[in-house]
Amino acid sequence: MKEFKLPDVGEGLTEAEIVRWHVKPGDLVKVNQIIVEIETAKAVVELPCPFEGVVAALMADEGETVDVGRPIISVDDGTDTGPGPVSGSVSGTDSERGAALNDDMVPALPKEERQPVLVGYGVKMGTAKRRPRKQSPTGSVEPAARPSAEPVTRPAAEPVTRPAAEPAAGSQPGLPARGGEPVSAAVETVASPGRVAVLAKPPVRKLAKDLGVDLTTVIGTGPQGSITREDVHSVHSAPNTAPAPVAARAVQTGEERIPVKGVRKATAQAMVASAFTAPHVTEFLQVDVTATMEAVQRLRQLPDFAEVKVSPLLLVAKAVLVAARRYPMINATWDEAGQEIVVKHYVNLGIAAATPRGLLVPNVKDAHALSLPDLARALGALAETARAGRTQPADMAGGTITITNVGVFGVDAGTPILNPGESAILAFGQVRDMPWVVDGQIVPRKVCTLALSFDHRIVDGELGSLFLRDVGAMLQDPLRMLAWS
Incomplete structure (x- = not known):
């Protein structure tokens, strides 16, 4: 076996x-x-x-x-x-x-190291966990037994979670009751899961219990809306007139709780770490991409792209790769431990992908060395793998700069958060018809908004502006990609 x-x-x-x-x-x-x-x-x-x-x-x-x-x-x-x-x-x-x-199914351990065995999980050293408290049929939590009867003080009116039942008869304010917990003479707020919190002193609660009065049905007339003895007697002496219980109103309905784990948990932790570690700066640029959209249509007609999906993202990616070679510091990493800036002369181009499992950022390895048809195939394979949920950890490791295409969601722009370990991320907004001035005339053009977020420790405003300007210039006139390549 x-x-x-x-x-x-x-x-x-x-x-x-x-x-x-x-x-x-x-x-x-x-x-x-x-x-x-x-x-x-x-x-x-x-x-x-x-x-x-x-x-x-x-x-x-x-x-x-x-x-x-x-x-x-x-x-x-x-x-x-x-x-x-x-x-x-x-x-x-x-x-x-x-x-x-x-006992003969587990190894012998020193007595002080031996932990209770949870069926199906085996013995774990030093990882014993407390057993969950039982719940009563009404949903309230039964109090766990206290290790000692030492009194524990509690400020007046502090909310506590325990059953609505009263202390045993004969208990006195300020003295341990029911497992050593003191009962304050002041008004206490007591609430249980699925029940409405009420304000009442312990003697009033005992009276309500003895008379069979549900305190959640009593309207308090005392200080701060607390329930008095007279309020309890009033409800008890008026048969068939007590309002219906309203405990159900405290139960929240129409809610769904989704465990935070897996990719979503890792993404959340990474985004928080990035947002509060790297000083983000975001710049925006509107670009006339009419020529880019025409170039996309022409590329689709070429034999080299016959079986490849050609989209505007392909030319955006190519523009980013060319601009990264012109400005290498945009493709760098801040090494906190070594207090160094690591400039990378290769580009692993990340593409942010929204999937049912959460945000993934796989990257095209050595994208700078790919021809335009090969880059198109790599982007297509990356997107297909991400949608199928088959992206492997190695595919998301080692990214150097990222593009997030928010335009596919009908969004113009945003302020993207850096992928951890990278110094820049470009958001590509939707392409739509807008009035644009060309040769002194207002004409309809294809326009999009670019948003570049960068780590201000590495990329200063000048460098970020030059990089964004060049990306925009190449999308306005794709021939510049040839000139600058």
Whole structure:
């Protein structure tokens, strides 16, 4: 029996989510057969099986996040490894995984290092976690037992989360009650999940409990809207007139909670780090791209582009590559540790892509060395792979400068955030008809807006302006690409 542990498929990744299993227990697998799809912080990756044999157990469920190094599948290759895996994980059928682990299935550990075993996960050193608190049928959280009865002070009117039930009879204000928690003589705000918070003193709460009055149905007449004893007696003495409970109003409906993980989590962390590390500056330039749009139509007719998608983005990318060679500092990186600026004389051109999994920025390696037809093919393959969710971590590593095409969403411009480790990003807005002055006459032209964000530690205003001006000039007259190439 052999176990396949989740490998690090990226650059120092620590976890991944099981997206989809391609096999099930009892299936025969061969070496290098794709068995599972995982989603890391960078991409969806297909993992091949390193063994040949019969699948004994799947040790992680679809949708589960698994740490790197943890076994995810066991394969019966005809060998006998003894009473159980050394890692302490559970193999076998699903029912066997749900059974309690016996002590002889885990390695002997020093008593102070031995941790409780969570079924299906094995023994982990020093990572014991508290067990979740139970919930009552009404949705309220039962208080966990306190380790001691030492009184804990709480400011008056501080919200606390605990059941709406009253302290036991005989408890006194300021003294430990129910597990050592003190009850203040001041008005307390008590709320439980799914219940409306009310203001009332502990004696009033006890009175309401004894009389069977729901405090959420009582309108308080005391200070700050607190409920008094008279309010409780008034409701109790008026049968059939109490208002209907309004607890349900506190339950939020129409909301959806989406776990932040995988690519979305990594993107969020990277954008926050970039925005608060590199001093961003953004400049804008409106450009008459009529000639570029005509050039796109002509390129589509050429045999070299017969099976390639030609779009305005192709010429924008080419203009960025030419301008980056004219101004190498735009293609540099700030090395904080070494206190150096690293100028890169190659261009790995990143293209920001919106996918169902979130924002991805794969890059075309050595884009500066590609011919225009090869660049078009590379951009097409990059977009197709990203839409299919097959972008690999290596495809997104090592980018040097990025283009984000916001025009496909009908947007004119924006202030893009730098891709971490890069010094510039160009936003290409939508191309639309606008009145434009040509030779003293107002005529309709194809116009777009370019927005360049750059790291002001590396790129000063002059350099950023020159780079943006040249990109715009090449899009206004594509022949300049030939002159400057």
